[in-house]
Amino acid sequence: MRKPCCDKQDTNKGAWSKQEDQKLMDYILKHGEGCWRTLPQAAGLLRCGKSCRLRWINYLRPDLKRGNFAEDEEDLIIKLHALLGNRWSLIAGRLPGRTDNEVKNYWNSHLRRKLINMGIDPNNHHLNRNLPRPPHMNKTSSDVTTLSGLKLSSGTAHEQQPVKSRGDINCDQVSDAGSCLEAEYNSCGLPDLNLDLTIGNIPFTHESTRVE
DNA sequence: AAGAAGTGCAACCGCCGACGG
DNA sequence: GCCGTCGGCGGTTGCACTTCT
Structure with a gap:
């Protein structure tokens, strides 16, 4: 004990x-x-x-940004969650002035529900055919598209590599996940891929993913 | 108007990895 | 290499507040 x-x-x-x-x-x-x-x-x-x-x-902390999340912040959280899973501290690290707790709470109270309402499984960011969804979401294509326009066809980073225990995915792996996705999507020739994970002029690059 | 149900968020808990002795 | 301590993280809880019936 x-x-x-x-x-x-x-x-x-x-x-x-x-x-x-x-x-x-x-x-x-x-x-x-x-x-x-x-x-x-x-x-x-x-x-x-x-x-x-x-x-x-x-x-x-004096540098905290309080108040509602902007649309671009929301979008970035969804993209990052698709890549990183529930790694709230990493996600929060890409959102200046936001804390992991705040991002986690926002995800659980707003974004999860939002995705569910759109017929997207918040756990893996796949369209969930079992969930009712509005008519405009009824695609027949096998493409899976997230709310943010990030196409996910064969499993997200965290889905392919389920969290066994904390620390099982290091930052390099995370970067790899991003680049793998990017490579995969590019090779598939998906035109509307948006992996420009930026907010407040902080691009989502391999370098910047590293924890200081 | 009042009680029930739902929601949002601050805070706690317990686990894990890093690090130093 | 082992052990104890510490900081950090994600999951969960508790409660105040809001909305619904």
């Missing part, structure tokens, strides 16, 4: 108060992120380090 990350008896849980937020923000702006385990005590917070880290990353 793994030890808890902190003594739970002495820590607050649940929603953060304004005072707690302020303490955490003040401390990090002054001292930097440093060691999350010791940060709560140093900052005078009765929280565990993980909780502080999460709060900072998902809510307090």
